[in-house]
Amino acid sequence: xxxxxKDKAVVKGFWSKVSGKSDDIGHEALARMFAAYPQTKTYxxxxxxxxxxxxxxxxxxKTVMGAINDAVGKMDDLIGGLSALSDxxxxxxxxxxxxxxxxxxxxxxxxxVNFPGDFTAEVHVAVDKFLAALxxxxxxxxx
Amino acid sequence: xxxxxEFERSTIADIFSKLNYDVAGSNALARCLVVYxxxxxxxxxxxxxxxxxxxxxxxxxxxxxxxxxxxxxxxVKNMDDIKATYAELSVLHSEKLHVDPDNFKLLADCxxxxxxxxxxxxxxxxxxxxxxxxxxxxxxxLGRQYH
Numbered sequence: 001x002x003x004x005x006k007d008k009a010v011v012k013g014f015w016s017k018v019s020g021k022s023d024d025i026g027h028e029a030l031a032r033m034f035a036a037y038p039q040t041k042t043y044x045x046x047x048x049x050x051x052x053x054x055x056x057x058x059x060x061x062k063t064v065m066g067a068i069n070d071a072v073g074k075m076d077d078l079i080g081g082l083s084a085l086s087d088x089x090x091x092x093x094x095x096x097x098x099x100x101x102x103x104x105x106x107x108x109x110x111x112x113v114n115f116p117g118d119f120t121a122e123v124h125v126a127v128d129k130f131l132a133a134l135x136x137x138x139x140x141x142x143x
Numbered sequence: 144x145x146x147x148x149e150f151e152r153s154t155i156a157d158i159f160s161k162l163n164y165d166v167a168g169s170n171a172l173a174r175c176l177v178v179y180x181x182x183x184x185x186x187x188x189x190x191x192x193x194x195x196x197x198x199x200x201x202x203x204x205x206x207x208x209x210x211x212x213x214x215x216x217x218x219v220k221n222m223d224d225i226k227a228t229y230a231e232l233s234v235l236h237s238e239k240l241h242v243d244p245d246n247f248k249l250l251a252d253c254x255x256x257x258x259x260x261x262x263x264x265x266x267x268x269x270x271x272x273x274x275x276x277x278x279x280x281x282x283x284x285l286g287r288q289y290h
Binding site: 028031032034035036051052105108109112113116119120121122124125128 | 173174177178195198199252255256257259260261262263264266267268269271272275
């Protein structure tokens with residue numbers, strides 16, 4: 001399910017609206033993920049607060065979305081562009097790749113909540129494909 | 144048997160009492176057909192599903208979306224025994240409609256997105272968790288009679 005030229009254009013267009021709020025989106029997506037999929041908290045055992053407003057969640061949301069914003073500019077070669085991040089996830093973090101799908105879903109929910117008018121079905125499918133391609137690139141070095 | 148907290152019960156009742164079943168149903172089903180186009184395999188007789196605009200405006204999709212939401216309503220009204228409530232529907236989806244049960248999750252995710260868009264910030268992480276738990280039970284019950 002590779003990204004077509006149309007997908008890339010739709011994602012870029014939508015992202016120009018999102019990027020101003022991207023820290024909030026990252027923070028919210030993570031808080032949603034920890035609430036609805038509690039097993040994801042196992043990757044952050046030292047935190048004490050996994051809810052909206054937590055300083056740890058805000059900071060990490062900013063980190064994650066920063067990388068995703070970056071990836072929007074690298075859609076023509078996600079595997080190459082995310083190679084270093086893939087190494088980190090494969091060797092140091094070792095996050096089970098099923099969790100990328102879970103986080104992607106929660107990013108979509110955060111986008112739907114914050115951009116209800118813009119997050120049409122057409123934008124939804126393009127962003128879903130982008131996040132799936134990004135997840136695959138992130139898992140590229142796993143084995 | 145699934146254990147529901149008071150918060151979960153009241154949240155589910157609240158969400159569904161505020162939903163327009165026609166609007167939410169048609170939006171969720173249409174979105175599912177757009178975002179996961181392979182689901183269109185079950186709707187060969189629905190006419191024009193050629194592109195997103197056609198799907199979102201298709202009256203047969205809209206009508207069927209309403210049917211699905213009214214089906215969900217049965218679970219809302221019988222939260223303490225969704226499995227039994229859906230036994231017949233499960234057999235129908237397996238034996239007659241031949242729907243791959245993985246598709247139920249896709250539609251559930253689309254409904255979550257539609258509810259999220261509608262509720263905005265009222266769709267808190269806790270509300271989301273409650274809705275997703277409810278939909279997971281629905282999805283599991285619908286797949287229960289497959290063999």
